[in-house]
Amino acid sequence: MTDTDTTRGQQSDSALRDATGVATQVIENVEEVIVGHHDEIEHIVTAMLGRGHILLEDVPGVGKTMLARSVAASFDGEFKRVQFTPDLLPTDVTGVNVFNQKTQEFEFRRGPIFGNVVLGDEINRAPPKTQSALLEAMEEGQVSVDGTTHSVPQPFTVIATQNTVEQNKAYDLPMAELDRFMTKLHLGYPDEGEETAMLGEVVGHHPIEELKPVATLSDLQAARDTVADVSVEEPIRAYATRLARYTREHAELGVSPRGSISLLRAAQARAVLNNREYVVPDDVQQEAPVVLPHRIRTDSSEQTAADLVTAALNTVDVE
Amino acid sequence: MRPTRRGVGVLLVAGAAVAVGAQFGQQALGAVAGPLFVAVVAAAGQVYWAGTPTVERQPPRRGFPGERRSVELTVDGSGVARITDRLPDGIDGTTTTARSLPATVRYDVTYDRRGEHRLGPVDVRVTDSLGLVTASTTVDVTDDVLVYPRVYRLGGPEAFVRTLTPDAEDRQAFDRLREYVPGDSLRDVHWKSSAKRDDLLVKEFADRNSDRGLVVVAEAEEGHADEMAAAAATVAMGALESGLAVELVTPDGSVDTGYGDTHRVRLLETLARTGAGTTGRSGDADVLVTADADGVTVTVEDRQRAFEDVTVSHDNPLAGEVGS
Amino acid sequence: MSVLARVRGRLPWGETRLLALLSVALVLGAPLRTMYHLIDVVGSPTVFLVVTVVSLAAAAVLARVLRPILAIAVGAVLFGAGLVWYVTNLSTDPAVSALLRDTLALLSGRRLLQIANVRLWVISFAPAPVFLTTYFALRRWYVTATLAAGTALGFFVLTTDAGVVTTLLGVVGAFATIGFGTLDTLDDGERRTAERNAAGPGTSTDDEGIDSGRRGVLEQLAAIIVLPAILSRLPSVAGTSLSFADEEQPTVEGSIVDADESMTVQGDITLSPTVRYTVESEEARYWRVAAYDRYTGDGWVRTGNDSPYDGTRLAGPPGDSRTVRQSFEAESDIGTVPAAWKPVRYNGDPAVELTTHEGFQPVGDVAAGDSYQVVSEVPVATPRQLREAGTEYPDVVTRRYLQLPESTPDRVGETTATLTQNAQNPYETALVVERWLQNNREYSLEVERPERNVADRFLHAMDRGYCVYFATTMVTMLRTQGVPARMAVGYTPGEQVDENRWVVRGLDSHAWVEAFFPGHGWVQFDPTPSDPREAAEQARIEEARGDGVESVDTGETGNGSEFTQTETPTPPPLTEDNETTTTETPEPTNTTNETTTPFGGPQGDSGGEGSSGLTVPDLPSREETALGLVALLGTAAGLRRAGVTERVSRAIWLRHQRRTDPETDVERAFQRAMYVLQDEHRPREAGETVRTYLDAVDADADVRHLATLRERLRYGGTVSEVAADEAVEIADSVVSNR
Helix, strand or coil: CCCCCCCCCCHHHHHHHHHHHHHHHHHHHHHCCCCCCHHHHHHHHHHHHCCCCEEEEECCCCCHHHHHHHHHHHECCCEEEEECCCCCCHHHHHEEEEEECCCCEEEEEECCCCCCEEEEECHHHCCHHHHHHHHHHHHHCEEEECCEEEECCCCCEEEEEEECCCHHHCCCCCHHHHCCCCEEEECCCCCHHHHHHHHHHHHCCCHHHHCCCCECHHHHHHHHHHHHHCECCHHHHHHHHHHHHHHHHHCCECCCHHHHHHHHHHHHHHHHHCCCCECCHHHHHHHHHHHCHHHCECCCCCCCHHHHHHHHHHHCCCC | CEECHHHHHHHHHHHHHHHHHHHHCCHHHHHHHHHHHHHHHHHHHHHHHHCCCEEEEECCCCECCCCEEEEEEEEECCCEEEEEECCCCCEEECCEEEEECCEEEEEEEEECCCEEEEECCEEEEEECCCCCEEEEEEECCCEEEEECCCCCEECCHHHHHHHHCCCCCCCCCCCEEEECCCCCCHHHECHHHHHCCCCCEEEECCCCCCCCEEEEEEEECCCCHHHHHHHHHHHHHHHHHCCCEEEEEECCEEEEEECHHHHHHHHHHHHHHCCCECCCCHHHCCEEEEEECCEEEEEECCEEEEHHHHEEECCCCCCCCCCC | CCHHHHHHHHCCCCHHHHHHHHHHHHHHHHHHHHHHHHHHHHCCCHHHHHHHHHHHHHHHHHHHHCCHHHHHHHHHHHHHHHHHHHHHHCCCCCCHHHHHHHHHHHHCCCCHHHCCCHHHHHHHHCHHHHHHHHHHHHCCCHHHHHHHHHHHHHHHHHCCCCCHHHHHHHHHHHHHHHHHHHHHHHHHHHHHHHHHCCCCCCCCCCHHHHHHHHHHHHHHHHHHHHHHHHHHHCCCCCCCCCCCCCCCCCEHHHHHCCCCCEEECCCCCECCCCEEEEEEECCCCCEEEEEECEECCCEEECCCCCEECCCCCCCCCCCCEEEEEEEEEECCCECCCCECCCEEEEEECCCEEECCCCCEEECCCECCCCEEEEEEEEECCCHHHHHCCCCCCCHHHHHHHCCCCCCCCHHHHHHHHHHCCCCCCHHHHHHHHHHHHHHHCEECCCCCCCCCCHHHHHHHCCCEECHHHHHHHHHHHHHHCCCCEEEEEEECCCEEEECCEEEEEHHHEEEEEEEEECCCEEEEECCCCHHHHHHHHHHHHHHHHHHCEHHHCCCCCCCCECCCCCCCCCCCCCCCCCCCCCCCCCCCCCCCCCCCCCCCCCCCCCCCCCCCCCCCCCCCCHHHHHHHHHHHHHHHHHHHHCCHHHHHHHHHHHHCCCCCCHHHHHHHHHHHHHHHHHHHCCCCCCCCCHHHHHHHCCCCHHHHHHHHHHHHHHHHCCCCHHHHHHHHHHHHHHHHCC
């Protein structure tokens, strides 16, 4: 759903149009590779524009990795991948100081975290220390190795995946870590038509091999700045607060202030996607189902976090 | 709808005024009798038009026995009302308040026993503003509250492992092999198998503890289900905390093995609802909890302990985490 | 903060408590007012006020420290002490049985004003209810407080000293106390529990509930004010003891002669043409029925008890007298036995008692056909004897016949003094006053009953009235000059049909004056101009004959049909202005300024105010205003609860939008359009955004445009004049198209 706003002729107008253009083009680009999952692709793009990180959770083999790679390939930035295992060390992620024989000095060999889009597969299998290295990079934009800090490149987005099937054997991601992901998406199996079409696509040459970037890193950065400038007026902030308080009153653990901030940032990105320079409640309602549930721990096993968020959206006064 | 004692008194005074006035002719008695009769009629009208008030309850959150919760009733309507929320056995509290509607009533309850309890319905007695006529209704607003069984503190994870876990097996062997994916650590490569193939195969280690599961079976004689549930809950929670996966079998339901917060909630739910009885699976148990008139015993392999000996305190390690 | 809010903040009491205490003031004020009036009639109210204030203050102080049980004990002690004080201070020493009998008589309608020492009575019994009511009100035991005040009021209602409006105010006050008091107790209890659970999140006192409760009380109060007043007028209810509206215009006879021990001066009045008696007498006299000694300001009370008559000859008047023998036959059912003053022997069918004014009063009713004979001794003092009578009045006379209410304006005495300044003795004073009234006031049966002191108004503000007004004023004027006087009621001689026979009709009933002269006793004066009166009476007879009324004539005078007006003893009407009387616009007062006194007194008027001829409708009394206000508030509350006020204000809000600034305009326009949509389709749900809602109800393009403008304002922070104009235009068209 796109609005057109034609009554203002100011400079921010063109910046908005550019940002909207970046987003739409990336989405279209990814859809050349990925059949279906249109909403999820939109959410990934909005999360990226909102400076957030994404967690994809699903059964194996539905294309999580493919999706992440396609998104990364749409930009001309660096794409790195980390496969998490139970014995992965933090330095395997961040990089390590290596002794160079020739120069007789320690050099820092960068790890896979130094990329613009970093795909972390099966993050729930990583041991705690490794997880925290990744989280530090997500949160602070830098990593520390042997006492020295190194900044990760900007823009920096982490797309992490976890398989639902193997959850028993893994380290459950604690709530504090889940909270740092702006968006958690669930892909699910494609429907019949999509599945058939997809098979046709990928059995031969995989289309991802031909995917070209459609936006530069500076485009992405500019779009992010535009998103940050989107107006979030008091009624929206109040609405987000009401939603958060509702979840806190009706669940064992509700949405934290960090969660509300993420929600608003995602809503800002959604507004830009709709070519609007201000957030409306509909943006918030569209992003809430992917931004909030993973931050909630419900009271009962009958009601899932997603149910609670749906109830919140239906009950809380929009204005 | 009926008059209150005060209303009856007013009618009597009015009647007396009419009688005396008819006998002796004091004119001002008309200014007494008339308004008094009209007051009762107007009161009846007010109560009639007030109708049945609507009640919305904000149910209290789940918790453990001994915990206090606050219940909020939003009552909409008019008039002066006496509101009583019917409490089940198993939940204690004083719930009667008198308020002028519309009003929000808050009262405290204490969870007494585990189990599924139903709050409500709400008895409302509406009186007019002057207290002359009253009407009683019952508003059918009920909410279910689940109270978990008591959970105690086991004697530490090491002690637990020592006393309750089956003998440790050899954990040197890895679990399985799978294909190499860029990013895997080279140390994990299983060179032997990889030599036979084109690509590398890596060893997938199972986490030392992550595969360990515990089957807890709980049985009890009639009338001792509460103690059984408390003991089983203590064991299960302790196991989860140590990193084990727990499977639970109770007389009224079972939970497949699992981890994590949602799993914990499921375990507590099952233990909250189960009654006494047998399961028929005591043979599969890693830990068997039995409760009878002599007390609660915990059996691991052949070793049997009184449950009391295994608890280090009656503090609830989950207090404050659940539903406060 | 507004001034009101600041003042409210300073008060230690909440609004509801204030309302409850005001109501207590009302329910206590009703009996207090009655007591004040009682005291005022007989003397200075200062002591009474002091006693009341002290009781109030004591209760206020003790409310903090004394426990309720002790307070009840204190109240009982106060009551007992009052009782003892009263009984021991009575000048006579009555037996217990007499006291009990008197109390029972009071409770069955005998006015307290008839008690000789009513002042002592009030002062003795005032403190207990005042103390108890105040104490319990401050303690929030509102029902008990109401009972205390209500019992006091009830007593005065039973003795008919409390007027209808006062009683109504008291009843309203009682209900208001209970209503607001209950709310206050709830509010207070809630506040306490909120303080105890101070840890609770945001426990605000439920103002909305208390607000709604207050309105509920007002509604009920309005109902009990308005409905009984309406119902009183219904024909089936009027006349029963449930009604308190005035009945049809009373007759002169009904208001004077049939009145029992107390009478109230009426307003408009009619003449009853029914024949009452046939008299055979040696000469024509005024046939006197009774006299009244205590003036209340708006009426008369006869103090003292009747005593039995054993048939013996009574004492005649001091001084010279001559004998007149009379024989009466009653022509209709009646309740009196008139006779010429001063009767000394009675003999006849109806049994009689002796009144304190030495007249006869039948024990039961007198039936048509009953007859009786009276021997009277008529005083025959000459004017010169009366002039020289002196002023040595016996104590028993001055105690009773010089009384005036404390609230009588001073100007009554001043005016009278001016008028009579040339009179040299009481007889001349009486003559001056009699003649002045005859010449300076006109006779009329239509009068606007004055609210305050009848004599004062008749003397200074009114220009016409009937016999009761003339007589009342003359007695009052004489009393201000120290001349003992009283008002007598009875009949003028009537139509003479034979040398010694007269036919007395109801329209012959009359009120005149008796003044006391030492050595001669009570002497008769009549300040009512006789010619206009007789003319009016004759006209009434002709009119009744023309109407074919039978009872207007006996066989000796003419014939007509019986026309009975069932006159039950008219209950004493209101002491205050009756709210249900249809108030006529008073005629313009044009005082004739001729004042002639036989002794060359000064010209100039006596202070009659000439009003400009404007007809100003009568303002309602304070009490009526208060009741009307409460009724109005309550009706407003009821309307509000029924949603009427909301609907009306919503309709106005919808139709017309006043432009202020762009932000407010756009928002308001949007709300108006939304209201129309809500009315046509359904309200927007809580979790539904505006866009989703508009899609769901399939809104028009212009409404959507309005929504976009508003969205831009609310979420984008931008608005312009143009946008505001557009918005209002759309809203107007949406509203008008619905």
